[in-house]
Amino acid sequence: MALEMRVLRRDEWDVWFDHLELAFGGVTEPAPSREHFRSLTEPDRSLGVWDGEDCVGSASAFGFRLSVPGGALVPASGVTMVGVAPTHRRRGVLRSLMRRQLDDIRTGEEPIAVLTASEPEIYGRFGYGTAAYSLAVDIDTTRVRLSVPPGTDAVRLRLVDPEKSLADCERVYAGLVAARPGMLARQPGWERDALQDVPELRGGASPLKCVVAEDPDGGVIGYARYRVKPDWELIGSDGKVEVREVHAPDPAAYAALWRYLFEIDLTWHVRAYGRPVDDALLHLVSDVRRCRVQQRDALHLRLVDLPAALEARAYGAAVDVVLEVEDAFCPWNAGRWRLTAGADGAVRCVRSQDPADLALSVRELGSAYLGGVTLTSLAGAGRVRELRAGALREASRAFAGDVAPWLPHNF
Numbered sequence: 001m002a003l004e005m006r007v008l009r010r011d012e013w014d015v016w017f018d019h020l021e022l023a024f025g026g027v028t029e030p031a032p033s034r035e036h037f038r039s040l041t042e043p044d045r046s047l048g049v050w051d052g053e054d055c056v057g058s059a060s061a062f063g064f065r066l067s068v069p070g071g072a073l074v075p076a077s078g079v080t081m082v083g084v085a086p087t088h089r090r091r092g093v094l095r096s097l098m099r100r101q102l103d104d105i106r107t108g109e110e111p112i113a114v115l116t117a118s119e120p121e122i123y124g125r126f127g128y129g130t131a132a133y134s135l136a137v138d139i140d141t142t143r144v145r146l147s148v149p150p151g152t153d154a155v156r157l158r159l160v161d162p163e164k165s166l167a168d169c170e171r172v173y174a175g176l177v178a179a180r181p182g183m184l185a186r187q188p189g190w191e192r193d194a195l196q197d198v199p200e201l202r203g204g205a206s207p208l209k210c211v212v213a214e215d216p217d218g219g220v221i222g223y224a225r226y227r228v229k230p231d232w233e234l235i236g237s238d239g240k241v242e243v244r245e246v247h248a249p250d251p252a253a254y255a256a257l258w259r260y261l262f263e264i265d266l267t268w269h270v271r272a273y274g275r276p277v278d279d280a281l282l283h284l285v286s287d288v289r290r291c292r293v294q295q296r297d298a299l300h301l302r303l304v305d306l307p308a309a310l311e312a313r314a315y316g317a318a319v320d321v322v323l324e325v326e327d328a329f330c331p332w333n334a335g336r337w338r339l340t341a342g343a344d345g346a347v348r349c350v351r352s353q354d355p356a357d358l359a360l361s362v363r364e365l366g367s368a369y370l371g372g373v374t375l376t377s378l379a380g381a382g383r384v385r386e387l388r389a390g391a392l393r394e395a396s397r398a399f400a401g402d403v404a405p406w407l408p409h410n411f
């Protein structure tokens with residue numbers, strides 16, 4: 001029987017989601033998580049592939065606004081819920097979903113698509129480049145000390161109900177978005193994602209806790225969400241603090257929150273995932289080796305409408321380069337483009353017949369787009385070719401940002 005791909009009908013969601021669970025290994029989501037996913041799904045932007053009555057393929061997208069260098073919020077398609085049934089793999093179902101999805105995105109208002117990948121190897125062939133990395137730390141707090149800045153002792157910390165403090169915390173989060181490429185301006189409903197706290201998924205840790213940092217007037221200026229996982233050894237407690245989030249633009253408040261997490265009694269370790277690669281924490285600790293820092297890919301980005309995407313961000317230096325772009329999967333982006341950004345901030349990206357200065361694929365542009373991966377480092381891997389002397393340095397400096405892109409959570 002031929003496979004049929006179609007936009008999801010609302011009454012098909014349960015069968016579609018059952019398929020997705022199976023594609024990810026067959027573990028059933030607890031009811032609250034399932035309802036959370038249901039509430040976030042945008043059915044009109046969700047695709048199902050059907051073999052008769054059976055759903056055998058899925059892909060969906062969220063309508064996001066992504067922070068880019070310069071602080072603009074660019075409409076971005078957040079690709080998600082991709083899965084193909086174990087019985088139907090390696091015969092092109094994912095490829096056909098990606099084809100349809102990118103064609104659909106092209107007809108809309110989103111010049112870029114982003115995703116967090118289950119495996120980093122999958123999406124490069126469809127033109128996605130790794131645009132943001134993240135760090136995981138596993139800190140031995142019996143050995144690692146924090147050097148906190150002046151003012152840290154004056155920060156008031158208060159343990160609060162994660163639900164009741166949600167609006168205050170979300171205000172802090174929203175205040176960070178423009179200055180950090182890769183962050184998402186969260187649409188209503190998404191703020192609740194961080195509160196998901198299903199007992200079956202805690203792995204023996206406590207319910208989610210929230211500690212807020214306050215200014216002298218009681219205003220919330222930072223927060224951390226975490227759990228404590230008790231563990232008793234023969235020699236005593238070996239508890240772990242599992243950090244989900246720490247956000248505070250003020251250095252003293254930021255240090256105060258980490259100091260609190262480091263000093264929770266009966267714990268010897270602080271573990272955190274998905275931290276930015278330029279996390280100020282790395283400069284607060286006395287011994288970075290004992291933080292067991294690990295880096296991994298976090299956000300993958302694709303230019304769907306190349307000129308619109310390149311014109312939507314700001315550049316760190318004036319630039320005038322002709323790019324020879326290869327894009328086999330979205331050929332409307334392929335060819336020669338002149339990118340100019342002046343000292344006045346005006347940016348133009350137009351078709352060009354002039355000789356090319358740099359040759360690269362759309363994947364490298366996706367990697368460099370948020371300013372965290374330099375064109376120079378990609379050239380070192382042979383993935384960007386310089387065709388005019390000096391063009392690589394000029395373009396690389398223009399694309400690079402002064403803060404690392406960061407997506408604090410998956411989607």
Ligand SMILES: CC(=O)SCCNC(=O)CCNC(=O)[C@H](O)C(C)(C)COP(=O)(O)OP(=O)(O)OC[C@H]1O[C@@H](n2cnc3c(N)ncnc32)[C@H](O)[C@@H]1OP(=O)(O)O
Nearest residue numbers: 023080081082083084089090091092093094095115117118
């Ligand atoms: C954004 C997200 O949602 S990420 C979540 C992705 N989903 C999962 O990881 C769930 C488990 N895995 C799956 O459901 C499937 O194996 C998928 C979705 C990864 C792949 O689906 P398939 O239909 O088998 O892929 P398809 O046959 O279209 O393959 C397309 C290409 O990707 C490659 N590919 C497919 N899966 C993988 C993989 N896991 N790792 C590396 N390459 C892969 C294929 O070899 C093929 O390569 P080619 O272009 O050189 O021919």
